[in-house]
Amino acid sequence: MDLQAQVQFLIDNAPQDGITPQLVAAIAPELIKIAQQLRFPEYYILQNLEHDWVLTTLSHRTNPRQLRQVIYAYPTLQDVSTTSGVGLDPQMIAAPMGVIEILFQTIALEPVDSIIFFNIPGTTANAVEIKRSQLQTIIQRSLQQNRPSPNIPPNIA
Template sequence: MDLKAQIQSLIDNAPQDGITPTLVAAIAPALSAIAHKLSHSQYYILQNLDEELVLTTLSNRGNPQEEKQVIYAFPTLQDIPRSYSAGLDPQVIAAPIPVTHILFQLLALEPVDSIVFFDTASTNTNGIEVKRTDLQHLVQQQLQQNQPKNQVPPDIA
């Protein structure tokens, strides 16, 4: 599914409350801008059976008390390391998710600090990190540039 179709799917599946589809359309350029920097239109994300994304806690080697929560996104099923139990643990599945949908979900995933997208097949050492705070900042800029201030709540992202 190309990026335009992904964005349209987000708009079409947004709650039809008169506001949300308009907001999704307003932030679409921000989602597309980041998605264009990535190599794939969909990624495989580990989920549990309740469709909750599997988080990985990373610690800073120099300061072990400094931690962050990340989600890994893999280009193919074969690129998911066996250490993640996908296919081995019946409680963990790898689901293909369109890249714009992953980014849209990241906006609301409070415990998640970032998503690491692995763009090169068979290589899980160099990833592209998209920080939730950076995405939220980009979305806020997009909303401020394109919407009258009275129509969009200031705390949307």
């Protein structure tokens, strides 16, 4: 599914609360810009059986007490099984998701520091890390510049 179709899917499936579809439409250009920096329109996200995304805790090389929570996005199903051991754990599944939905959901995932997109099948080299805080800043700036409706609070991101 192309990026514009992914945005439309998010809008169509957003809660019809009068705010969320407008919010998605307002930030869509920024989400598309970020998604265009990635190689694939869809990635696999490791999830538990309740469909919660699996977080990986990373520690800093020189300061092991400095921790951060990341989510890995894999380009193929084979990459998930070879790098995560998902095939060994019946409590884990790898679900394909559109990159726009991944970015949109990442904005609100409080415990997540970054999402790491692996862009070359068969290797974890050349990954692209997108920090949630950077994503939130981009979205906030976009909403301040192009506020679509008085119903959307300025601090939504």
